[in-house]
Amino acid sequence: MRNYLAIVERELKSYFSSPIAYVVIGLFLLLSGVFFYLIISNFVQMCMRADMQAQYYRMAPPKLNVNLMAIRPILHNMSLFALFFLPLVTMRLYSDEKRSGTIELLSTSPLTNFQSIFGKFTAGGLLFLIMLASTFIYIILLFIYGNPELGPVLTGYLGLFLLGLSYISFGVFFSTLTDNQIVAAISTVTFILIFWAIGWVSGFVSPAVGKVLSNFSLIEHFDDFAKGVLDTKHIIFYLSFITMGLFLSFVSIESSRWRGR
Amino acid sequence: MIDVKQVTRYFGQVAAVTDISFQVEKGEIIGFLGPNAAGKTTTMRVLTTYLPATSGTATIAGFDVHEQSMEVRKRIGYLPENPPLYQEMRVRDYLNFVAKIKGIESKNMSTAVGEAMEKTAITDVKTRVIKHLSKGYKQRVGLAQAIVHNPEVLVLDEPTVGLDPKQIIEVRELIKGLAGDHTIILSTHILPEVSMTCERVVIIDKGKVVAEDTPENLTKNLSGSQQLTLSIGGPVKEIKENLLKIKGVESVTAKENVNNDSSTLIIESKGKDEIRPIIAKAIVEKGWSLYEMKSRDMSLEDVFLHLTTKEEGPVQ
Structure with missing residues (x-):
């Protein structure tokens, strides 16, 4: 446990003592902010148009759902930004250790590979948590000027967090494969994008295969969270995905020890 | 340990x-x-x-x-x-x-x-x-x-x-x-x-x-193949042949100023027996003049080279 905490602490410190954390958090906030502005402006415009129409037809103004029409697209957008940001967070976790030779320190110290993998994964997860928490400012604005439901916001964020952890666990895995950070990042993005889009294939194949494939899709499991539905099936999917990534990292590190690279 | x-x-x-x-x-x-x-x-x-x-x-x-x-x-x-x-x-x-x-x-x-x-x-x-x-x-x-x-x-x-x-x-x-x-x-x-x-x-x-x-033993043991430097006066070719006949002598190489008055020879020998008296005797018996005889202990460097290059023949 102490070893694990030591790794988490070191990785977090190293994120924050280099520009990585500030750049990633800052740009993530900026990008989310821009899209927040666009989506909210669009939503406000739609509300006004609906109001005008209602007046024209002399009807009661319709109630437009801010959760459905604004927060959900915002969360979806953030899940896409995370896809490009998180590999940049995870790419150095092992690649850097391999390149600089510090991996020799880790693997000759009395700490297990699992402790170090899980420590690095946790550090990435915490950084993502900070990224997510900072975007809460936007949601708070909505609560000040509107009356969204809190439930779907929270489940949405939970889903986003689980989705992000899935990216991170595979980010760790690809980072164990190479000592080149760019290679690690680009492979992670590619891999996740494939699992992101795999559901779309279902339209072109037989229904049975399609159903299986769309169940593998990272983003389709996210939909229910964004709608405010908390289904254990989706939670279990993400947890298995995360476990898979961590397990593969473990195998990769053990095998590179045997291969001696 | x-x-x-x-x-x-x-x-x-x-x-x-x-x-x-x-x-x-x-x-x-x-x-x-x-x-x-x-x-x-x-x-x-x-x-x-x-x-x-x-x-x-x-x-x-x-x-x-x-x-x-x-x-x-x-x-x-x-x-x-x-x-x-x-x-x-x-x-x-x-x-x-x-x-x-x-x-x-x-x-x-x-x-x-x-x-x-x-x-x-x-x-x-x-x-x-x-x-x-x-x-x-x-x-x-x-x-x-x-x-x-x-x-x-x-x-x-x-x-x-x-x-x-x-x-x-x-x-x-x-x-x-x-x-x-x-x-x-x-x-x-x-x-x-x-x-x-x-x-x-x-x-x-x-x-x-x-x-x-x-380190001491390594140099000593390999000094079993010791090196002698001789300063000698006489016909070099003949001296060489004679010295090579002595038991234990591996090689004799002439070094610089090769003339009949004084030349430097380097002798490498195998085995731990002391061969210096034998060499001295052989030279004196033939009537050549022996000016100097020095034994050179091998340094660790020599040992190292000797051990790590022996398969490829003598060191250049």
């Missing part, structure tokens, strides 16, 4: 080390000597549990490096060829981190880190960021990292490589100072380093142990 038995390690089809065996007693400093790519680093990596051996066993303090690797790791300090430093960390933070993952209790941590910095004389740079340190300081931080948990065994892979002469001396002194409390294995391809710091030498070449002894 350290017991290596027939360790073999393959990388794919290539054997990096084959059948390496040696022992190190508690408190000893042992030098691991070999040309580049001889298998020094591989052996050290097997000892430090970084690499599993393909076959053979190694134990440290009675624990098998493969089966009980966690126990071994608690007892070793390892300085790889490139010190494993996190460049963006400050020296003290880095050592604190190492102390933590080496399993030092929080209450003993500041003492342990303080002592390690004291011993390696880096206390004055403890708040500096590692990447801004000079190579010599980095190496010392690397050493501090290896000794922070006061391990029984220290494994140092080329600890003086890339340092300037003054730093080399400092690091050597440092290593000597650590002996006694720690059992030390030190690899190097620099020969004087071994005779200066180590009590015993294991010479390794092409993945095999070719010799193992104290």
Whole structure:
């Protein structure tokens, strides 16, 4: 446990003592902010148009759902930004250790590979948590000027967090494969994008295969969270995905020890 | 303390080390000597549990490096060829981190880190960021990292490589100072380093142990093939032929000013018998004049070259 905490602490410190954390958090906030502005402006415009129409037809103004029409697209957008940001967070976790030779320190110290993998994964997860928490400012604005439901916001964020952890666990895995950070990042993005889009294939194949494939899709499991539905099936999917990534990292590190690279 | 038995390690089809065996007693400093790519680093990596051996066993303090690797790791300090430093960390933070993952209790941590910095004389740079340190300081931080948990065994892979002469001396002194409390294995391809710091030498070449002894014994034993330098007056060709007839003489080479008045000959002989009186007698009996006869002990350098190049014939 102490070893694990030591790794988490070191990785977090190293994120924050280099520009990585500030750049990633800052740009993530900026990008989310821009899209927040666009989506909210669009939503406000739609509300006004609906109001005008209602007046024209002399009807009661319709109630437009801010959760459905604004927060959900915002969360979806953030899940896409995370896809490009998180590999940049995870790419150095092992690649850097391999390149600089510090991996020799880790693997000759009395700490297990699992402790170090899980420590690095946790550090990435915490950084993502900070990224997510900072975007809460936007949601708070909505609560000040509107009356969204809190439930779907929270489940949405939970889903986003689980989705992000899935990216991170595979980010760790690809980072164990190479000592080149760019290679690690680009492979992670590619891999996740494939699992992101795999559901779309279902339209072109037989229904049975399609159903299986769309169940593998990272983003389709996210939909229910964004709608405010908390289904254990989706939670279990993400947890298995995360476990898979961590397990593969473990195998990769053990095998590179045997291969001696 | 350290017991290596027939360790073999393959990388794919290539054997990096084959059948390496040696022992190190508690408190000893042992030098691991070999040309580049001889298998020094591989052996050290097997000892430090970084690499599993393909076959053979190694134990440290009675624990098998493969089966009980966690126990071994608690007892070793390892300085790889490139010190494993996190460049963006400050020296003290880095050592604190190492102390933590080496399993030092929080209450003993500041003492342990303080002592390690004291011993390696880096206390004055403890708040500096590692990447801004000079190579010599980095190496010392690397050493501090290896000794922070006061391990029984220290494994140092080329600890003086890339340092300037003054730093080399400092690091050597440092290593000597650590002996006694720690059992030390030190690899190097620099020969004087071994005779200066180590009590015993294991010479390794092409993945095999070719010799193992104290530096003195190694030079003495190989001086069994001793070299004599003769200054002699007489017909060189004839002298050569005559000397070669003497039992034990391997080769006679003439060196510079070859004339009948005085020429320098170098005689190499095998065997431990003293041949100097025999040679002197042979020369005097023939009526040539003997001006000088010097025996030259082989330096460790000669031993090393002799051992690591013997398959390819004489040294150029």
